[in-house]
Amino acid sequence: MTAKIYQIVWIVLLATSLATAVPKPTTYHASSPDGKTRIEVSVNDQKVLTYRILFAGEPVLNWSALGFQLNTTAAGQQVVVKKSGQRAHNEQIPWPLGENDVITNTYNELTLDCQSGTVLFQVVARVFDGSVAFRYGLPKQKDSETGLIRAEQTTFALTDNYTIYQYNEESVFTPTTIGELQKTCDFPATLTNGRLFLSIGEADNPNYTKPVLTKGTVANSLAVAFEKDSVKTTAGFRTPWRTISVATSAIGLHAFSDLPLRLCPPTAQAIPGWIKPGKLIRSSLTTQGGLNCIDFAAKHDFQYIMFDAGWYGSEFRTTSDPTQVIPAIDMPKVIQYGKEKGIGVILYVNRVGLRARLDDILPLYKKWGIAGLKFGFVDGLTQEGITWLAGAIKKVYDYGFILDIHDNYKPTGLSRTFPNLLTQEGIRGNENNPDAFHNTVLPFTRFLAGAADYTFCYPNTNRYFSDNLLKTKLQVSKGQQLALSVVYFSPLQAIFWYGNPTDYNDEGEIEFFRRVPTVWNESHYLTGEIGKHISVARRRGKTWYIGSAAGLSDWTGSLPLLFLAPGKSYQATLYEDDQTGGIQKRVVAVKQGDTLPVSLKAKGGQAIIIDEIN
CATH class of the missing domain: 3.20.20.70 (Aldolase class I)
Known part of the structure; x- marks a missing residue:
């Protein structure tokens, strides 16, 4: 082997040695109970705390920033993760004031104890089937017990130029791509790229300011902004949860309509009898x-x-x-x-x-x-x-x-x-x-x-x-x-x-x-497309109720009655628009497995009561 070849081999070995000597950033992660939803948290090369979310093995959010500005310190930058921990939670919550009798609250939790400069803070993430929620906590600081959160640095880096249904408070909705977004948008915000449907929300806000979403500095991203004021904190302060839910259909997002309830602390006692809906x-x-x-x-x-x-x-x-x-x-x-x-x-x-x-x-x-x-x-x-x-x-x-x-x-x-x-x-x-x-x-x-x-x-x-x-x-x-x-x-x-x-x-x-x-007692979102139509079936006792509404165009479809009990006979009373601006009523016999056709004019609707026949 010639000296030149020896030199080349030595250079290659040295480069390989140097590459392997540089430690890779540690990635902390947690997955949902069904294994399909995953959050990964890491400190990138710029020492910024970042996260991403995957669903069914594909990124839903690319690497996005975590953190907030406490006084003059950017918590989440120049960060060190000092400790990590995980736990699982499985709970059935009886809920007589909701859309279903029971709320299932099952998740895996990741906790990271972090430090930026002299600021100690915590990131807690919970991963549910189809959803991720995270929040920041402030333990007692070494040199101060109070601070002012001047801004959140939380971002949501989408994988595509999603359409967001922009609105504020009591306004109308304006579908717009993130790239063209000019105004802020309230939580919860719904987005779609035609293949996935996302809801970015907020939970457990008893003492924060109102946050909004604004267009981020990176392409196809959103950022959390404060609309009115900064946030005063004390030792033990916790921010509201930021939530990201993902579904493969618009109607699938309703699996997460009880997510804010799951993320709030329970009542100190059983629901009192004087609370009557x-x-x-x-x-x-x-x-x-x-x-x-x-x-x-x-x-x-x-x-x-x-x-x-x-x-x-x-x-x-x-x-x-x-x-x-x-x-x-x-x-x-x-x-x-x-x-x-x-x-x-x-x-x-x-x-x-x-x-x-x-x-x-x-x-x-x-x-x-x-x-x-x-x-x-x-x-x-x-x-x-x-x-x-x-x-x-x-x-x-x-x-x-x-x-x-x-x-x-x-x-x-x-x-x-x-x-x-x-x-x-x-x-x-x-x-x-x-x-x-x-x-x-x-x-x-x-x-x-x-x-x-x-x-x-x-x-x-x-x-x-x-x-x-x-x-x-x-x-x-x-x-x-x-x-x-x-x-x-x-x-x-x-x-x-x-x-x-x-x-x-x-x-x-x-x-x-x-x-x-x-x-x-039970609810099923049967079919729907945003701004086009919606059909929901709900049960109270043995009686079912169905509401169907059309948007600005006619809608024709069918409603499979799979939710009815097998072996039972039912009578469906349909309340429908007549041709004179009034309501007409008709009655049909139905059973489990039947399909009810629905044909609604634009701006119209149909309400149904399905009674069990004894």
Whole structure:
């Protein structure tokens, strides 16, 4: 062997030795119980803490940044992972206030203890079948107990130029590619590349600010941003969970609609019996209006009436006192009459009155005997506002009232901790007259976060309601209104939002609202495409209910009745749009394995009740 060949061999061996001497970054990982979903966390060459998510062996997210800025330190950069740990969790949660009797909460958890400079922090990731959730924790620091999270550095690097259904609070949805995204988008955000469907969400936010998603600096990426303020912390502080769920169909995303509940701490005790779900009708602001609504509620199997804004005066004035009822309403008389009929009274209180008098009105309302409260025009955008709301929810729970929170507040699973929080708005509801596209986007977007109070505005004979010049002129059919009361989940459903009891004189049309429940033993999302159509079947007791709604185009399909019990006979009552703007009803016999054809005109709907025949 010549000297030249020796030299070449020596160079190759030296290069190989040097390459193997450089340690590869350690990758920490956890997989879902079924093994299909996986998170990997690593420190890259720039000493940045990163993660990626894989589903069925393929990346769903490429390597993305983890971390946050605490005071002047970028936690997640120049990072050292000091310790790691794993554990498994398997739990069945009885949940009588949901879409199914039981919530399965099974995951594998990865915990990393990290340090950036002098800042100690923790990353906790939970991997469910089809979902990953992670959050940051702040243990007691060496030199300080408090800090200000000025920004999150969390990013989501998608593998493709996904389309995102952009919206903010109570706005309409605008499908746009990430590359063309100009505005921020609220959580939960739904994305698709035509092959996969993703939901990026948030859970367990009792004391953070409102985060939003914005276009990232890397192509096809999203980043977490704060909309209003920074976040004050103390030792032991934990950020909300960031969640990523993946499905191979739009309808498959509903497997994760209870994910925020799974990620929140449980209630300290069993769900109290005084927490009763149900339907409500809103009353005019008079004594007789309240009495009439109670009679209507009792006749139509509603559980509540509500006195909305104005019952104690102009809601935005500091001079309006939520302890004083306007002269037009004899509140004791209405409440007592409701008790005699088994109907509860819910009272609305605006943020102005809540912030000034919450500790005064709760014991007073308990003495009055009301059943619940509705909070209005709350601050769900800042840390101070969200923290105040979490404390108020607990106070309302401790006094034994059900609760509905309106305007810009959306759920993050806190109903598991305080189950009196039956519903909330954070949605462009029916009073804003959304079109059929909006209605058929909502099940795949906002409703993945939890219950929403849509405030149904079913048409009636009231001339103010029928005026074409008003926003309350509906853009969808009556059949769609009936169907959406099944499709949209809310343990407390506001029905007949505009109109008095005397406006509804066609009992055949509204009997579906009389029968439909608001919580369920079992639910199946049968078929659906975002913005095109949706069909959902739900069971209460032995009775099944199906709601189907079309978007802006006609929809023809079929509904396999595989969920029915074998060997049983059933009678299906179908409530459908007729050709004159009304509802027609027909009855057919069905059994397990049958297929019901569905043919809906654009903006139309169909509601079905399937009763077992003894």
